[in-house]
Amino acid sequence: MDRDELSAWLQLLETPGLGLAGVRRLLASLGSPQAVLAAGPPAWGALIRPELVKALQQPLPQLPELLARTLAWLAADARRSLLCLGDADYPLPLLNSPDPPLLLYLQGRRALLGSDAVAVVGSRHPSHQGRDNALHFAAALSEAGYCIVSGLALGIDGAAHEGGLKGIGSSIAVLGTGLHEIYPRRHEALAERLSEQGLLVSEYALGMPALAANFPRRNRIIAGLARGCLVVEAALQSGSLITARLASEAGREVFAIPGSIHSPLSQGCHALLRQGAALVENAQEVLDALEPSTRHRAATAAAPLPAPRAALDEPGLVLEAMGYDPVSLDALMARGGWSAAQLSALLLDLELTGAVARLPGALFQRRAQA
Template sequence: MTPDELAAWLRLLETPGIGLESARRLLSHFGSPQAVWESGAGSWQELLSPKQCAALRQAPPGFDAQLEATQAWLAADTRHQVLVLGDADYPQALLETADPPLLLYLDGRRELLGQAHLAVVGSRSPSAQGRDNARNFSQALSEAGLCVVSGLALGVDGAAHMGALQGSSSTIAVVGTGLDQIYPSRHLKLGQQIAEEGLLISEYALGTPPLAPNFPRRNRIIAGLSMGCLVVEAALQSGSLITARLASEAGREVFAIPGSIHSPLSHGCHALIRQGAKLVENIQDVLDELPQLCANGRAQPTASAQTSGSSRPAEQTHLLTLMGFDPISLDSLQQRGGWPVAELNALLLELELDGAVARLAGQLFQRRGAA
């Protein structure tokens, strides 16, 4: 993109009062941002309100500094690019959605846009099992040839990205800030790794801070890029359900992992299943719905799945059986098994160190199953 083209795009998209719908109307009529400016204010009147026409007549506040910062960012690293509607490698799946972004900032491997994608989303505060499921399913999906798309949020999103990076097909993070900053800050290292090995995407200009309305809006890109959406854990009011709804409205497959009826983090997934989402217990449940996306029609099991049947001392195995998979208190476990408290605590500690049991808030424990 030439400097003049970049300036034309940024001025159109960053002018206050000119949203995506109005910008799309102008582009449809004139063909390009440069043609919009060359046509002159008189030709805008049939497409925009008088207030919008007045806004377009002058550059947005701070425009020169923003343009200079964007040019410097693009020049700083070959991974830094912009992608506009109409580019040859603009993802077809995203193009076919109701509200495709007109310009995307990219940091990382642009070629990942051409792969088959699956969204993996869920709670920002998942259970230990939910975090394991997100990581292990995403690694298996990546090994099966699917690029995992998520939103770089805490919890399930972060675990999904980390799992996908361990597979062969990598990951795409769609963020709600400018690409010159990583949010949340706890994911700074993860964001840098994704920029090196995967791809960061944003429709927001450099310098855009983490504003609350931007995160639900970016979910349409996560859903639009993907052939399907897997919800790992979600409460009934979770933002992940927005992504699942957008995926469904776009004609994508929706998948949900069920959980305990006693856990609020399972209620969102159960609601999706009641509405027609496919119940998922293993990776093959996903691949069966998307056979064309997996070269051999079957994913290879992850390392955790391969070792899940390793032998344990009989007493540990008995304790895991008594625990089930719902959160349980120490008192309830003692009543079920009859162990002295000290012996039970020692067994739980061994299983916790081995990764088979998670210690939850409120002095609860939960068995961690292989995803």
Template sequence: MDADELAAWLRLLLTPGVGRESARRLLGAFGSPQAVAGATRAALAEVVGPRQAAAVAAGPPQLQAQLAAVGRWLEGGSDRHLLTLGDAAYPQPLLESPDPPLLLYVQGDLGTLGVTALAVVGSRKPTAQGLDHARRFAGAFAESGFVVVSGLALGIDGAAHEGALAAGGRTIAVLGTGIDRLYPQRHVDLARRIAAQGALVSEFVPGTPPLAENFPQRNRIIAGLGLGTLVIEAALRSGSLITARLANEAGREVFALPGSIHAEQSRGCHALIRDGARLVETPAEILDELRRPAGLLQPAPRPRLRATPRSAADGPHAPRDPAAAALPGGDADEDPLLQALGHDPISLDSLQARTGWPTSQLLARLLELELRGQLVRLPGGLLQRRGLA
């Protein structure tokens, strides 16, 4: 893409008051962004009306600065790419979705966009079991040759990316910011590992900060990239339910993992199941469902990728602080042991692995919870949290 074409694309997409639908109408009428930029105001008005025609004719006020920002980003490495709808590398499932981005910034391996993908999304404040489920399901999908798509958010998104990477697979993180503005800060290292073993994707011009209104927009890209979307824990009002709705509108499969009736994080999944989402309990159920019809895309065979090394602080042998206030993604105001227990039955060994606490300290705290009526002991040596979330 040369500088004139890039300037025409940015002029079309960044002009205030001209949305994606109007931009598509203009492209349909004139054939290219350069032709739109060269059209008269009268010709533009015949397609989008006089007010938007005037805006397009004027162009965005910071066009030169934005053009320079995109140029600097592209020059930052050979793994940086800018795709339009007509590019061969533009992902076909996204192209066939109801609202594909007209311009896509990609950092990483372009080949990742051509592999059949599954989206995994969920709560930013998951239970301990939810994090385990996200890693396990994403790992199984990656081992089966699928790319795992998620949104780099704290909680389920991050765990899904981690699960795919740990399995030696590939993953795509769809950002709600400019591709050079990694958010949240806690996932900067994760994003770098994703770029090395998959791809980062954004429709927002470099330099775009984390704005609340942009994150629901990026959800349609997550839904559009995947052959199906799995929701693991979601509240009744959450971005994950938006992603599920968008996936359904795009004609993609929607799967939901049931959870405890006592957990707020399960209510969104239960609502999806009531509305027709497929209830699943194992990764195999999803893989079998997607592979059943003869005409569906199959994941391409691939050599197993070596998982990108994690930083020492994130590694499996990273030191644990028994006095830590909360698990990642959890509610810092809640007892950390209750967070670690989650809402499903758990063995003492698994609980100790989750907390990293010495046996004597863990047993003492469990006794406290049992005496307060917040813990019950089940057959088989299992423990379970008791009461409402």
């Protein structure tokens, strides 16, 4: 990403009130971030509210400093990079979640974004047994090749990352701050290990402090990166239940470890079990639930594409296979014989042109005007 493109991204994403939905609407109709800014108020006015047009016209006083800080941060460490929604290595599970971020800041092993992953989340104040469970489950899943995704918080998150780093799958931490600041500070040493052996991820610009509202929002990235979400210990009001709900809405497996009926830290897990989460008592049960779909995806990726689909650059083929009802990525793959990577790229193009809408539950639907 060059300086001009980064500046355009920052201006769009930092414009007050515009939000990801507004930026997506502009990008879908006008193209790249530079093209959006070049289009000007007449084009913006057809897509966003007048007050947002006015906000986008205003210079951002912090933009020059933020741009310089970001460029310096990138240049200071080869492990640092940026990931845009349209990049070829944008992780497919996150792309196929209901609200994928447009720009991510990365530090560490970027290739881990392509791994099969399991989110392991839970209380910031776990019991000793809960912490041990998180560590042992994460280590076993990582040893089996799954990357462990969590939020770097105290308690279960930290234990999950520690376990993930013990195996070949490693671990990804999704932060609720900019990557310039590690929160909580007690995890600075863990974060450094993750940046060397695993990966740190944030959608927040450098300089974003630890704000309470940002942490529930980052949970959608934790859920979106993973094929399954394991809740170890959680109270009824735990943020971990937000992650589990988001995972379920994205069509991912949700697992919960049961506990004592007398423990408040078991009540969240028991609530999930009543709602249909899978009860697990050991890591093998998580692996058994995930492995069939892993084998299916591996077989699909290895199989040669049928000859009739050679002209895969024809969006009309995807629209024809889609029909007009909501449909999942797996269903479209089965109908057309496409690989997940090819189909996801086509769906992204169709979404950006407005021909296809992304729905909750990792579903896609052809828009009527298409």
